[in-house]
Amino acid sequence: MKRLVVLVSAAAGLLGASAAWAGQPPGGAELFQQECGACHLAYPPQLLPARSWRALIDGLAQHFGENAAVEPAEARAILDYLLSNAADAPASTSRALRDLDSQATPLRITETPFWQHEHSIIPAADWRQVKSRSNCLGCHNSIAGYTK
């Protein structure tokens, strides 16, 4: 895709799994990378509110046509990680909830007004080329820098 690659500096390791000490069970961040990064990018937690992550984790057995269920203990650890880093987490500076109805619980980042606004000028041909809006890495070389 010509000139569309967005060079986002990979704010090193922000979302990267930090190496677990040998012998210790993986924590929520590692599990999130492993389990939620298996089929697609491990999407940035700061782009959805806590209520959306809860709904997504509750519904993993029927996840966009796939069964993405994990062990209950793993699901809890992943959810804890997501909630601590969600757009509305106490320390968050995320803009991702801009214009989002407080009653709405989007199950997709790509359904949020913020995301749609940020992507409103992208030509149809570019969307066709990356196949799915959810294919962030089709255009972004990394989304690790998206903290706000």
Ligand code: HEC
């Ligand atoms: C078995 C494969 C699979 C696994 C594992 C999986 N997903 Fe997904 N996920 C999908 C598919 C398929 C879609 C829809 C992609 C599309 O529309 O192109 C999706 C979409 C999503 C979206 C919406 C993306 C958007 O459009 O904004 C989110 C958020 C998401 N997944 C979160 C998770 C989380 C959190 C986990 C880990 C607990 C997870 N996924 C694990 C297959 C998977």
Ligand code: HEC
């Ligand atoms: C068709 C290409 C394309 C796809 C697919 C795409 N983006 Fe983007 N995205 C862009 C472009 C172009 C911009 C605007 C350039 C910029 O602001 O750096 C942008 C901007 C953004 C921004 C705002 C920029 C900022 O600095 O805050 C965020 C956040 C973002 N994208 C996240 C995502 C996520 C998450 C996904 C997948 C769910 C995704 N994008 C999918 C092309 C794309």
